[in-house]
Amino acid sequence: MRVEIVNTVIPSDAIVAEMKAGSDGAVCVFDGIVRDNTRGRKTLHLDYEAYFDMALEQMRGLAAEAVTKFGVRDVALVHRLGRLVVGETSVLIVVASAHRGAAFDACRWLIDTLKKTVPIWKKEQFVDGAIWADGEPFPEGIGLSRAAEVGARVADGEPFPEGIGLSRATEVGARVADGEPVPEGIAAGGSETRR
Amino acid sequence: MRVEMLYFGVLKEYFAxxxxxxxxxxxxxxxxxxxxxxxxxxxxxxxxxxxxxRSSVWDVLAVAVNREYAERSTVLQDGDEVALLPPVSGGAGTERRGA
Known part of the structure; x- marks a missing residue:
């Protein structure tokens, strides 16, 4: 398995070529490239940064999991950091397998999971300003427990250390008490239901 | 005790x-x-x-302790590396959300 985080151009063609072996019937490639706009706002470039050691460990875990979960033969997972301009590859995923179904499924699962769990962020530079991309909500089990659970725990009287934790606990408790709905996967994007 | 805090994305800007x-x-x-x-x-x-x-980063972030995702109840040890992680945005493109 080839799992890397690089600061230079990803040699997509070379990686795809070296992934092919005699027992493969399919090689599925996801080449993620920088688009020229976000929601119609013109993009100049993107700056990617990572929690490098953790991101690499997470990516290694995903590659290994894809092999066991989908029964594919081999996986390459390469992410680039630093400044990327429109059209450049930010992430390359290559899955080699005896059969195409498993290759497609593993490839899709890898990019979808990477985008939710691997600690990499991008700042989007537009002609008229820059923002950190909102990111995707963390899945259950990776993000922190939901406010409702915290509220329940506070009600149980779990002590917070002296001098810290108080304001937050009160805030969360109050919000839960108000009966505000806390839908699944609330996080950044699903916040229309919030006030 | 002392812990090493790491900030990423927009949080890095909050803490400067x-x-x-x-x-x-x-x-x-x-x-x-x-x-x-x-x-x-x-x-x-x-x-x-x-x-x-719409939403505060504090309501949607994750925390890693020594490079592993942690729970709210995780108890820290002296010397731990604690990273505050905004929702991640690796890969390509930004999905259209709320649409």
Whole structure:
């Protein structure tokens, strides 16, 4: 398995070529490239940064999991950091397998999971300003427990250390008490239901 | 005890540093360090909303302790590396959300 985080151009063609072996019937490639706009706002470039050691460990875990979960033969997972301009590859995923179904499924699962769990962020530079991309909500089990659970725990009287934790606990408790709905996967994007 | 704090994405801008050592009481939990950290950035609270102005990063972030995702109840040890992680945005493109 080839799992890397690089600061230079990803040699997509070379990686795809070296992934092919005699027992493969399919090689599925996801080449993620920088688009020229976000929601119609013109993009100049993107700056990617990572929690490098953790991101690499997470990516290694995903590659290994894809092999066991989908029964594919081999996986390459390469992410680039630093400044990327429109059209450049930010992430390359290559899955080699005896059969195409498993290759497609593993490839899709890898990019979808990477985008939710691997600690990499991008700042989007537009002609008229820059923002950190909102990111995707963390899945259950990776993000922190939901406010409702915290509220329940506070009600149980779990002590917070002296001098810290108080304001937050009160805030969360109050919000839960108000009966505000806390839908699944609330996080950044699903916040229309919030006030 | 002391823990090493790491900040990423927009949080790095809130704290104006990408890492620092902080002194916290023994047996501080992830929940505790979150409250402590949030309080310290109260001067930038107005900027906490996401680009659509909807949710605070503090409600959606994850915490890693020694490079593993942690729970709110995780108890910190002296010397731990604690990273505050906004929702990640690796890969390509930004999905259209709320559409």
């Amino acid at each position: 540093v990408d890492r620092e050592t902080v002194e916290v009481p023994a047996e501080t939990t992830v929940e505790g360090i979150l409250s402590f950290s949030r309080e310290r950035t109260s001067n930038v609270r107005r900027e906490e909303l996401d680009s659509a102005g």
